[in-house]
Amino acid sequence: MTSSAYAIAAVIAVLFAICLIALRQKGRQLAATQREKDDILGEELRMFDFLHHLGEVIGKDISSRQLYKEIVEGFSKVLGADGGALYFLTEDQKYLTPKYISKDCPPLVGVPVEIRQRAKKDSRALASHLRLSKVGAAEGVLGATLTGGECLMIPNVKDHESFKDSFVSYDENVTALLAPLQYSGRDIGVVAIVRRHSSSASLFTGNDFEVFRSASEQSAFALGNAMIHRELVEKRKLDDEIRTAREVQNVLLPSEEPIIPGYRVSGSNTPARMISGDYFDYIELDENQTGVVIADVTGKGVPAGLLMAMCRSVLRLTAKTSASPSEALVQVNRNLFPDVREDMFVSLAYVVLEHGSGNLKLARAGHDPPMMFRSDTGTIENIKPPGLAIGIDEGEVFERVTKDLELEMASGDCLLFYTDGVCEAENRSEGEFGKERLKDVFLKSAPLGSEAVVESVRRAVADFSGDIPQMDDITMIAIEKR
Numbered sequence: 001m002t003s004s005a006y007a008i009a010a011v012i013a014v015l016f017a018i019c020l021i022a023l024r025q026k027g028r029q030l031a032a033t034q035r036e037k038d039d040i041l042g043e044e045l046r047m048f049d050f051l052h053h054l055g056e057v058i059g060k061d062i063s064s065r066q067l068y069k070e071i072v073e074g075f076s077k078v079l080g081a082d083g084g085a086l087y088f089l090t091e092d093q094k095y096l097t098p099k100y101i102s103k104d105c106p107p108l109v110g111v112p113v114e115i116r117q118r119a120k121k122d123s124r125a126l127a128s129h130l131r132l133s134k135v136g137a138a139e140g141v142l143g144a145t146l147t148g149g150e151c152l153m154i155p156n157v158k159d160h161e162s163f164k165d166s167f168v169s170y171d172e173n174v175t176a177l178l179a180p181l182q183y184s185g186r187d188i189g190v191v192a193i194v195r196r197h198s199s200s201a202s203l204f205t206g207n208d209f210e211v212f213r214s215a216s217e218q219s220a221f222a223l224g225n226a227m228i229h230r231e232l233v234e235k236r237k238l239d240d241e242i243r244t245a246r247e248v249q250n251v252l253l254p255s256e257e258p259i260i261p262g263y264r265v266s267g268s269n270t271p272a273r274m275i276s277g278d279y280f281d282y283i284e285l286d287e288n289q290t291g292v293v294i295a296d297v298t299g300k301g302v303p304a305g306l307l308m309a310m311c312r313s314v315l316r317l318t319a320k321t322s323a324s325p326s327e328a329l330v331q332v333n334r335n336l337f338p339d340v341r342e343d344m345f346v347s348l349a350y351v352v353l354e355h356g357s358g359n360l361k362l363a364r365a366g367h368d369p370p371m372m373f374r375s376d377t378g379t380i381e382n383i384k385p386p387g388l389a390i391g392i393d394e395g396e397v398f399e400r401v402t403k404d405l406e407l408e409m410a411s412g413d414c415l416l417f418y419t420d421g422v423c424e425a426e427n428r429s430e431g432e433f434g435k436e437r438l439k440d441v442f443l444k445s446a447p448l449g450s451e452a453v454v455e456s457v458r459r460a461v462a463d464f465s466g467d468i469p470q471m472d473d474i475t476m477i478a479i480e481k482r
Contacts, residue, residue, distance in 0.1 A: 067226055068100035071191065071219050076102060078215065079177070079208050081193035087135075087142055088189035095134040096142050096189060106174045106194050108142060108157070109135050142190045145178040151213045152178045153204060157194070173197035177204055179216035183224025191216055249275060249305055252312060258282040260290045262356040266450040267294075267477040268458060270421075270470070277304025278419045278475035279312055283319050288355050291319050294477050295348040296367065296419040303344070311336060311346050311390070325350040325363035326387070326404045333365070333390045333398050340391035347389045349417055351479070358409040358481050363402060365390050368420055371439065373446035375412030380439055380446075383407065383415070409481035414446040416453060417479075421472035425461045433464050450478035 072084040083105025087096040107130055119126035138147050141160050145152050154160060157174045174194050181188040193212065195202050204212075257265050267280045277299055283291035295311060297304040314335045315328060322328035329350060336346070347367040353360050362370075366389030372381045385405035388398045409415065418438070425433040438457065445456035454476050461474060 064226075064230070065100060067223070071223070072100050072102055072193075075191065075193045075212065075215060075219075079193060079204065079212060080195075081177075082106070082195050084191070084193035086189065086191050089137060089146075089187055090134070093187070094137055096137055096146065097134045098131060099189070101130055106157075106172050106196065108176065108178075108192055108194070109133055109140055141176065141178060142192070145190050145192075146180050146187060149180050149182075151180075151209065151216065152176075153209050154178070155203065156197070175203050177209060177212045179213060181216065181220040181223060183220055183227070186224075188220060188223055188227075191219065249309070252281075252309060253279060254282050258284075258290060260353055260355060262358065262482055263353055264450045264480040264482060265292065265477065266454045266480075268454045268475065270458070270474040272421065272470045272473050273301055275301050275305035276473045276475075277301075277308055278421065278473035279308045280417075280475055280477050281312055281316070283316055285320055285352065290353050290355070291325070291350060292353065292417075292477060292479060293348065293350050294367070294417040294419065294475060295346055296421075296473070296475070297346050298344050303341075307336075307340065307344060307346065310339070311348070315348075315350070319350075324404045325352050325361050326402050329363050329365050329387070329390065329402055330395070330399050333393075334395055337391055337394050345389040345391040347419075351415075351417075353479070358411075358413075360407050360409065362405045362407060363387060364405075365398075365402060366392075368418060368423070370418075371416045371442055372407070372409075373414040373416070373442060374410075375414075375447065376410065378443075380443055409479075411481055412447070413481045414442075414450060414453060415479040416442055416446075416457075417477040418457070419473060419475045421470065421474040422457065422461060422476065424472055425465050425470055425474070426468055427464055427466060428468060433461055437464070450480035453478040453480075 068086050072086050075081065076084045083102040085101040085105050085108055086099045088099050089095070090097060107126070109130070111126065111129060115125055115129045135142055137143055141152070141154060141157060144160075154176045157176050158172065174196055176192055176194045178190055178192040180190055195204065253269055254267060257267070265282070267282075269276060269278055269280060271278070277297035279293075279295050281291075281293040283293065285291050293312075293315060295308065297307045297311070311332065314332050318331040318335075319328045322331060329348065332348075340346075346365070348365040349362065349367040349370060350365075351360050351362040362383065362385055364370075364385045364387040366387055369382045369384045372383050373379075374381065383405065385403060387402040390398075392398070423433055423435050423438055427433075437460065441457050441460045442453060445453045448456075457476055458474070
């Protein structure tokens with residue numbers, strides 16, 4: 001073989017070796033690419049499996065904590081994290097508080113040096129601190145995620161500016177993915193997963209970030225739906241409880257009109273809400289006397305209803321041992337004052353009817369003055385005995401101001417008690433029904449008797465208001481002297 005042939009053979013051998021090396025490198029690249037594709041595919045399959053499982057979990061009746069655990073542990077499993085945490089905004093939107101922190105999750109908030117020192121002797125000290133700690137909604141890595149409104153990848157948490165405070169310590173090398181949780185434009189909180197730098201794959205990849213962002217959006221939707229579902233369940237329970245309370249309250253109101261010699265009495269209560277703050281009552285005092293009560297507690301709903309029930313019970317207890325209506329109200333005020341909130345009070349009118357005679361005694365604790373229709377003149381009088389509302393004064397001023405007023409009713413006379421819901425009922429023009437309209441209706445209906453008075457006023461208020469919801473309870477009692 002000639003020298004030139006040897007040279008050509010050598011070149012061919014070198015080229016063959018280079019091609020072989022290139023093919024091997026390409027093979028390794030293709031293998032690496034395939035492994036990367038397999039890893040990505042596996043990651044995505046794990047994510048879909050997680051989301052499918054999450055959907056099944058939400059459909060079950062599980063506790064909130066179990067749902068939070070499923071989300072955090074699911075993230076950690078999909079992305080191979082060392083741990084994770086879920087923080088929710090408080091109702092006032094000022095703080096983020098932990099809802100679930102996995103067992104091995106490194107801290108995502110600053111830990112005071114004294115807690116670190118204590119944790120060296122007792123590992124529970126750190127876990128307890130993290131469970132109970134809260135951070136400002138705009139503070140630290142959690143606050144930065146929430147206020148920024150976007151997912152974050154933090155290569156090393158301890159390098160974040162929030163840990164440059166000398167009062168807290170953060171020693172671990174940790175990378176983190178954090179995502180804000182939002183539902184229907186409402187901030188819910190922050191979810192985070194972490195890896196320690198000592199792990200085999202310490203830094204999250206770009207694909208990890210994309211998977212995490214997609215999964216966090218789906219989790220926010222799941223959490224939002226779960227929150228709404230639980231709120232609806234709680235609302236139904238509360239509605240049922242309020243409905244039961246209304247039924248109990250109805251038992252406290254008279255089921256039928258009293259039979260009082262010489263009188264015909266008619267009463268009505270229409271609550272503005274499920275629970276009424278108004279009440280009326282008939283109290284059998286002795287064989288010769290019957291008490292009639294009407295009251296209006298400030299406010300509406302459950303607090304007003306509870307105070308109403310207390311007032312009714314105390315008055316029924318004291319009325320039979322008191323010589324006059326004002327003395328009974330003095331005892332009621334003394335008993336209720338310590339338990340009445342500063343922004344609440346009770347206006348009340350209490351009249352004692354003497355059977356047959358037409359004589360009565362009336363005490364008024366800050367209540368609207370009743371109207372008296374006089375049949376002999378066809379006119380209406382406002383009856384105004386002095387008195388202070390219950391729950392405003394501890395006793396001295398109340399006792400000095402509140403006095404009895406003695407009246408006499410003749411045959412055909414009618415006495416009308418009412419709460420301010422009658423006069424303050426509004427129409428679409430925001431005008432009030434008012435005392436003049438009430439007086440006109442009362443004047444026309446009084447000659448027809450107590451039942452006609454109550455029904456006429458009720459119908460007149462309803463016609464005046466139309467479809468406008470009433471803002472206050474409406475209660476009336478009409479007492480007709482036969």
